[in-house]
Amino acid sequence: MDKMYLATRKKLWDSIRVFNNNFESKSRSACTSLVISSLRGDCLVNMGEFKKRVTISDAALVGAIFFRKGIPVKQAFPNPEEAFDEAEITHQYQVVVQPSNLVKSITVKQKWILDDGDWYVIPNFSPFYQ
Numbered sequence: 001m002d003k004m005y006l007a008t009r010k011k012l013w014d015s016i017r018v019f020n021n022n023f024e025s026k027s028r029s030a031c032t033s034l035v036i037s038s039l040r041g042d043c044l045v046n047m048g049e050f051k052k053r054v055t056i057s058d059a060a061l062v063g064a065i066f067f068r069k070g071i072p073v074k075q076a077f078p079n080p081e082e083a084f085d086e087a088e089i090t091h092q093y094q095v096v097v098q099p100s101n102l103v104k105s106i107t108v109k110q111k112w113i114l115d116d117g118d119w120y121v122i123p124n125f126s127p128f129y130q
Helices: 003-024 028-032 037-053
Strands: 054-068 086-097 104-115 118-122
Touching: 003 028, 003 054, 003 086, 003 104, 003 118, 028 037, 037 054
Parallel strands: none
Antiparallel strands: 054 086, 086 104, 104 118
């Protein structure tokens, strides 16, 4: 396999792991370092509300779709033209959102964008409050 492809893929999985570990532990500053720059301020505000209201009891990555210029691509044995620059990562969470005390299961999709060799997320807070 192409070494550049493998490095890009590893960097994505490392970024997803770091972001989500910090997201689930509600570490605002650590989370925002991996947020796309235009949304960092909004993310800080949203993380404040999230930190107050949401308790996560379980989390699992349940799916991933990869894209090149907005078109889905295969990931088994990539050709150079199938290298990816975006990913949609799906997580399943068990959460309690105050003022409720009921545990609910939600699905959250995160969009990841490759920018100058690094991966950045467009966070999605809305499923937590629906």
